Amino acid sequence: MNNYFKIKDLKINFETSEGIKNVININELNLHKGETFGIVGESGAGKSVLAMSILRILPSPPAFIESGEIIFKGQNLLSLEEKEMQRIRGREISMIFQDPMSTLNPVFTVGQQIMNVILRHNKHFSKKDAKKEALKMIELVKLSDAKNTLNKYPNELSGGQRQRIIIAIALSCGAELLIADEPTRNLDVTIQAGILKLINELIKELGISVLFIANNINLVFIVSNRVGILYKGKIIEVGTSQDLKKEPFHPYTQRLLGKISPTDSNLKEEIKINDSICPYFDKCEKRIEICKKFSPILTKVNNSHWVNCHRVINREVDDESSSISH
């Protein structure tokens, strides 16, 4: 039984001018200690909403967490007081975002920004101590010439350097779970590779667990142990990187991997999506009759690989196939 990090029956709704919209509907998501769990989703799938809900920084209104639990080390984060959450943010769970320029305050040096975070969580530290820690962190993220970098302002650094500073800030207080929300989205490809390698090294060095969120499935594969595919707020397939790479089951996963060529789509039937049919029905090339009658639930493909699709039943599986109960 996983007690490290678990999301259970999480439902998040948004208040819009057109009524209430369900944005996240996740039955179960497990993250084991020390593992990197990747979440792949396109824009609008709910990635950022999910990430922000873990740290409870969702703007509410318009977002409302209707039900569910987010359990971290035995505690349900959603039931904690704000004060307790503040202790967890930065100290135990940290987050990095996709736009380093707007995450960093342009009027403070990066050194000051790292030190501010350190001092907030370590009230007994002196300024000198904080400065030493900050230097250590800058070196940890492999930025050269740490002493000078400390005194630079964000706009004097390049995009890749800024993102490293963000990572330094996130890890400066010993957080053991890092949520990375599209950390390389706005970076050039060659810089992106550097950041990914850095995150990989930090995972090995510090033993942190990572929830890595991105919209590029190949990117997620190379950094994650296990991967979940997010579509319209639901996890529709989850498994190890190997599972999903070798045998992507859900048609959406296959499409993300480029295994469905554009000419395959000849969808003629237009059906309105509601809760009682599969959320992917209107885009699915492999749909069958039952797909428009019931919404599928996560079903086992093998011990580590689960998928939200009716077609699993048609496969030849042995009697051990069971479904995750709610």
Add this chain to the structure above:
Amino acid sequence: MNQAALAIKNLKKYFPVYSGFPSRVRDWIKAVDGVTLNIKKGETLGVVGESGCGKSTLVNTILRLEKPTSGEVILEGKDIFHLNKREMSRLRKEIQIVFQDPFWSLNPRWLIKDIVGEPLRVHFNLSLGEILSKVEKLLGMVGIPKTALYKYPHEFSGGERQRIAIARALALEPNFVILDEPTSSIDVFSQDQILKLLKKLKEEFNLTYILISHDLNVVKSMADKIAIMYLGKVIEYGPAKKVFENPAHPYTNALFKAIPDANTKDINSIIALEGEVPSAINIPSGCRFHTRCPVARGICHKEEPPVIKLSEEHEAACFLLRKNESGESLL
């Protein structure tokens, strides 16, 4: 005919940096620093490069939104910067552009019918009814129903907005269309559709495309030739297939290997380059890539590499590619 439909000859565009009071020029941003390209009619040229490589400035210059510091752009035999008014007006109709950002590339306060009809209103003297019916036809070509006419851009998805942008680009029946990252901001379903549409339109109207993209799958699927740009220069150029299979320039190699794809095994297979892209104000001496090149030699710091022809139409600017008669590298 083999004559280049669009020829770019040693194009340079430098932007001045002012400082002091009264303002005087202190430095130059060498956004485009000597680009020569020949594009044949009906070809798709893919332009690949990271931020700061100069592709946006190159595109702006081809569209006449910027005047070159030196060099020429010859469109169907005519230098586009030495045209009279009538020819200028005709030029606008020859070459059009589809932008990357499907949100801001359409005026959020305008109705679709006005957005797509604008080129027609500016250049032709048609009645409202005629414009409306032409707009309907254009939207039909890109698969947008005519109910869209009185809607606003925000009522459409990214993919649909991109298709509307394509309809607008085709309104003047251009021969050249510049596609600036046409699929990077849209979802995977729409990406497929857009690419399919672009291919179809290319065949139907015998269009010539200049495709800018950092998504190699898109470039692979659409481009005939590709040009890799770095810090204002084209450092490799050739038939798409050849360049993908055998990237000759170390930067091209690093660029391709930095992007994870279906065949990437693990994180150790991707290449991260040291350092950052230098500023275009302080272009490194010698080969501009030498500061980050994993295989740079002494000569790379000192001299600019010549363009080495590797095969028919495949060339790259790198000293390591120089070979003597027996095919051995001269370095």
Add this chain to the structure above:
Amino acid sequence: MSIKSIFFNIPAKRKLKVLKEYIYLLKKNKLTFTALIIILSLVVIAIISPIIAPFPYHIYGEINPQDKLLQPSRVYLFGTDEMGRDLFSRVLYGTRISLLASLIAVVMGLLIGVPLGLMAGYYSGFIDEIIMRIVDMFLSFPPLLLAMAIAAFLGPSLQNAILALIIAWWPWYTRLIRGQVVSIKEKEFVRAANAIGTPSWQIMYKHILPNCISPVIVQASMDLGGIILTLAALSFLGLGAQSPTSEWGLMLTTSRKYFLNAWWYSIFPGIAIFITVLSFNLLGDGLREILDPKTKKY
């Protein structure tokens, strides 16, 4: 046939949808809604004031000395002034003067300020420098002082006061718009229009202006209130409307002499100014909320 149907059917449906959305937003913000109702009532009052005023001739200067400084009663709802004129009729008519004056001032201010701001932002360079330095000159004075100085220079009268207000107010709109224009100029759809060959003036007025008009609308609606207040101040100082005009500020200044004996003389014009200016402020505030979140789509 089909073209006609496109012109009449679809636009009507769309207009309805847009209208519904605005009404929904207005309903959500009760304060703004109330302010709007008040303003509409004021407009109606302004229009029909000579008709509903119980003593219409008192508005224009007919005097009635035997009824001077009477307390509010059933005949004289707001009491009378030192000339025996019915204050109620005069305050009602003052609505017309104030609203009309501020409307003219704001509209003229916009007509001067907005095009200059558009040009400054779009063309940049030398034109931008010249226009903005002139704007800076004007803006370095507090608007009331500037208006006072101009009105004093031109000579005291209602028309000159309005002129002074126009001159003092237009630079604010220029500055407001210019900032917006500079950022919108960089957006892709402007580049697209350039690539199409759209002439500059069309880009400025048809592309850029609709996208930056919201803050200006908000500012203008708040200014309608602010200008009424400033006009009243000018008249109060003797630089605006002159006797026997039924202008609120003028009434206030005349009432000072009789303040201790005739409280009604100061209070009612004061309340009128207060309600009007407050309503415009609330409207402007509410408009800002309505116009801005429209771009935030969840």
